[in-house]
Amino acid sequence: MRIGSWTLPHPVFVAPMAGVTDRPYRRLCKALGAAYAVSEMAASNPQLWNSVKTSRRLDHKGESEPIAVQIAGSDPEMMAEAARYNIEKGAHIIDINMGCPVKKVCNVASGSALLRDEALVARILHSVVQACRPYDIPVTLKTRTGWDRSSRNAVRIGMIAQDAGIAALTLHGRTRCDLYQGEAEYDTIREVKRSLEIPVVANGDIDSPEKARQVLEYTGADAVMIGRAAQGRPWIFREISHYLATGEHLAPPTWGELRRCLLDHLEDHYQFYGQYTGVRTARKHIGWYLEGLPNAEEVRRQINSSETTKEQVLALQAWFDQFSTNETIELHALAA
DSSP states (O other): OEETTEEOSSSEEEOOOTTTOOHHHHHHHHHTTOSEEEEEEEEOOGGGTTSHHHHHHTOOTTOOSOOEEEEEOSOHHHHHHHHHHHHHTTOSEEEEEEOOOOHHHHTTTOGGGGGGOHHHHHHHHHHHHHHHGGGTOOEEEEEESBSSTTSBOHHHHHHHHHHHTOSEEEEESSOTTTTTOSOOOHHHHHHHHHHOSSOEEEESSOOSHHHHHHHHHHHOOSEEEEOGGGTTOTTHHHHHHHHHHHSOOOOOOBHHHHHHHHHHHHHHHHHHHOHHHHHHHHHHHHHHHHTTOTTOHHHHHHHHHOOSHHHHHHHHHHHHTTSOTTSBOOHHHHHO
């Protein structure tokens, strides 16, 4: 699959998730097989660009190319300026968020709330594409199937995007009002793919190698994007890409591999956020890694009450010491 001049090695991507896909997590997912990663959603309002939160979201130091930055907003000119700003900061691809279902985003007519105003969608897409064109930077769009089930307009939005010059479209197979409930609408993704010439990426409920292949075959999509299923299981990208290429399953990680993966992730995470923020933002990641694994309740309590990064690391090291490093972790435990 190609996005502009970028050729991606295989069709398995990590989804942008606010509060999750920060630089340490993107670097980890790419190291474990994700062919492509998009940053957390960054505000288009220039008054926020120098905030600590936005500055972190625009930090791509040490991340492998291509660098893809997602921007969000509802003002066409402001979105265009945000695109130019991020290009100057090193972005190779600009992604536009029209899929976020979070209330505080939709309440300011951003994210998936834009799907209720197709004329505004067109103005934003044209404005950002035109701003990026002098730099030869491709623009992509991530969206949903509509605002609600009575107003699905994914095909029309896709046609608007293609006409505006969008290089690729990622479609989460739910409406905004569905949030993350119910099953993803692969029929809609298939309809959108059949209607467009640009690449289409399928997103939603893809949590195994078999599901990835099934979705690609059924929808005809050019790639799949993995979100929640990669939380605490970042090796899912190599599992899926290997299965798609060979039809064979990779062995699950050993306890030693899990230990190295988690502790290396934490080291990068702590360096990125610092002591105070790092110990707190690491809790959710550690919880995802430990979910469904044996004897994890006590160490999770220790992790959540720890006030220093050292305390978290020592608690995890002590917990890992009970397992043989060469023993393979049972698949059912990882999927629990």
